[in-house]
Amino acid sequence: MVQGSRTYIPVMPEHEWYRAELEQVEVFAPLIPAEQVWVEVLGARNEIVPHDRNDMPDRLVSLDAPPRREPIAIMDVSRLTGHRVVQVVEGVERRDLRAVTELHTSTDGYTCARVATELEWYRWAANGRAPKTREIPVNLLWIE
Known part of the structure; x- marks a missing residue:
């Protein structure tokens, strides 16, 4: 949804979405500015491969985005x-x-x-x- 110069995305808690699916009811979601919404994308970056237990994962994250x-x-x-x-x-x-x-x-x-x-x-x-x-x-x- 676009209002003025900002784009908004309806976002709701996961359990509310499933409740709506189960009960076949309409649920309203608050509109969140698009720049505050992150979408998980599956693909090559999320490929599941065995790891070496001795590898220490990189713990540093960006504060500008959710951690991967x-x-x-x-x-x-x-x-x-x-x-x-x-x-x-x-x-x-x-x-x-x-x-x-x-x-x-x-x-x-x-x-x-x-x-x-x-x-x-x-x-x-x-x-x-x-x-x-x-x-x-x-x-x-x-x-x-």
Whole structure:
């Protein structure tokens, strides 16, 4: 939306967007000046690749933009439930997932976590009904 010489973008909290989707209702979002809105772009810069545990990530960030967050291997985090996760199978990323459990051993003996789609995650938060989940081996999961 353009008003005068400024461009505004409607922005709302993520949980409100999912609530609107679940309840099929219209939700109003405040208008934020475009220069204050940052959009995450996925692509070559966000490619998920294994990392060397001895590499110290560059901790310096610009104060002019949000920091870039690198995907983290699931085994490198202490808490998993609730985090956004990415499933990577043969180089193809599946996003829009949330971890519903911590790591556990599957009946087949693999280390796994159960994940749900973000829509199912927010439905669970809204109505308390357990989400539909899938068990994914840890070697296929990364935290966003």
